[in-house]
Every structure is written in C-alpha cells, then in structure tokens.
Amino acid sequence: MGILLAAVAGLLLGSFFNVVIWRLPRHESLVTPGSHCPHCSEPVAPYDNVPVLSWIVLRGRCRHCGGGISVRYPAVELGTAALTTAVALFLHSSQRIALGEILVLTLVPVALIDLEHRIIPNVILAPAAVAALIAGALTRPAGLPEQALAGVGAALFLLLFALAYPRGMGMGDVKLVGLLGLCLGRSVAVAILAALILGVGVGVGVMARVGVTEGRKTAVPFGPFLAAGAVIALFAGPPVVHWYLHSVL
Numbered sequence: 062m063g064i065l066l067a068a069v070a071g072l073l074l075g076s077f078f079n080v081v082i083w084r085l086p087r088h089e090s091l092v093t094p095g096s097h098c099p100h101c102s103e104p105v106a107p108y109d110n111v112p113v114l115s116w117i118v119l120r121g122r123c124r125h126c127g128g129g130i131s132v133r134y135p136a137v138e139l140g141t142a143a144l145t146t147a148v149a150l151f152l153h154s155s156q157r158i159a160l161g162e163i164l165v166l167t168l169v170p171v172a173l174i175d176l177e178h179r180i181i182p183n184v185i186l187a188p189a190a191v192a193a194l195i196a197g198a199l200t201r202p203a204g205l206p207e208q209a210l211a212g213v214g215a216a217l218f219l220l221l222f223a224l225a226y227p228r229g230m231g232m233g234d235v236k237l238v239g240l241l242g243l244c245l246g247r248s249v250a251v252a253i254l255a256a257l258i259l260g261v262g263v264g265v266g267v268m269a270r271v272g273v274t275e276g277r278k279t280a281v282p283f284g285p286f287l288a289a290g291a292v293i294a295l296f297a298g299p300p301v302v303h304w305y306l307h308s309v310l
C-alpha cells in the first residue's frame with residue numbers, strides 16, 4: 062500500500078517538477094498560467110495532463126497543433142516515481158524512508174536545473190533542509206546530532222574543495238552537500254566519494270573525446286554528480302560505512 066502510494070506520488074510530483082524545472086530558473090510563476098503547449102500556447106486539458114500515460118496516448122504530440130512534446134517530460138515523471146518507489150521498497154526504518162523521500166524529491170529538480178542552468182536554487186534547498194530536520198525530529202530524535210554533524214561537516218569539506226577549485230564547484234554545491242548530510246547522516250561520505258569518482262570519470266572521458274585543452278574549458282556542473290552519488294549512498298551507504306568501520310579501520 063505504502064509502495065503504491067509512493068509510486069503515484071512520485072508520478073504526480075514528477076509532473077510538478079517538470080513545471081518547476083522549466084519555470085523556476087526563468088522566474089515564472091509555478092501556478093499561473095496552467096500547463097500549455099510550448100508551440101501553440103493552447104491550455105493542456107486535465108485528461109491530457111496525466112503523467113506518462115497522456116504522453117504515450119498522444120504519442121508525444123500536442124492534441125491541437127501536433128507539435129512535439131519532449132520525451133523528457135515522461136522521463137522525469139518515471140524517474141521520480143522510480144526513486145520514490147525504491148525508497149519505500151528498499152529502506153526500512155521510518156527515519157530512513159522519510160529522509161530518503163525528502164532527498165530524492167529534492168535531487169530530481171536540483172540536478173536537472175543545475176545541468177541546464179548551472180544554478181542550485183536556495184528556494185528548493187532551504188525548505189528541504191527544514192523538512193529533513195523536522196522529519197528527523199519526528200521519526201528518530203536521537204539521530205538529529207548525526208544529521209546535523211554530517212550536514213555541517215560535509216558542507217565544510219566541500220567548501221575547502223570549492224575554494225581550491227572555484228571553477229568546478231560553487232556555493233550551491235556546498236549547500237547541496239549540507240542537505241545531503243542532513244538526509245544521509247554519516248553515509249554522506251559515500252555520496253561525496255562516489256560523486257568525485259563519477260565527476261573525475263566523466264571529466265577524463267570528456268578530455269579523451271575533445272582533448273585536454275578543450276576539455277578543461279568544458280566546465281561540467283557538479284550538482285548532478287552529487288545527486289547521483291547521493292542516490293548510491295542512500296541505498297548502498299550504510300553497508301559501505303559498516304564495512305569500512307569494521308574491516309578497514
């Protein structure tokens with residue numbers, strides 16, 4: 062039941078994120094005007110605005126003008142639903158489920174906005190941080206010190222990185238990592254490590270394709286890597302941290 066709820070909520074929120082991802086960086090209202098076709102500006106009827114299904118039924122075309130509707134819309138809806146469902150399915154304690162849902166629902170719009178516009182909006186991060194603290198206080202008050210410590214520690218760690226390498230990372234990344242700490246606790250270390258490995262891997266790949274000089278100029282935003290690292294840490298973090306503390310140290 063909870064899993065079905067997570068899937069439906071993920072689809073609906075994914076649909077809302079499509080609006081957020083487009084309008085927020087353009088400083089447009091999230092509410093008005095309602096959804097409309099980007100080509101003919103015709104309003105989208107509620108029955109044509111059902112997540113994923115409408116796009117399939119209409120074969121990715123506007124009902125009025127036949128203009129193409131990007132596959133990105135259903136992809137964001139499906140991706141969000143996959144993440145919210147996986148959290149409900151694979152995480153166990155109420156604390157980890159609540160913080161996990163807050164985390165994935167923040168990461169979808171943040172990663173896509175950063176990818177396209179190179180900004181990580183405070184207007185998303187700040188409410189998410191407040192929600193993570195409230196969710197922690199409600200589900201497992203004893204875990205709050207770990208949340209806070211991980212948030213502050215991770216943000217300070219990334220601040221050093223951002224100061225050393227200002228072109229690759231910004232204050233948005235520092236704040237995002239603080240949120241990851243609030244949601245992941247000590248597993249945030251796994252998230253940062255995974256993000257750095259992915260970032261370096263993609264960086265090397267870019268340089269191999271376009272050459273080192275060109276590659277250095279192609280600054281890739283770090284937010285999407287942090288988001289990917291956070292998802293890895295969310296599901297694989299606790300066993301990795303456990304293994305490290307018990308086998309390596």
Ligand SMILES: [Zn+2]
Nearest residue numbers: 098101123126
């Ligand atoms: Zn149209």
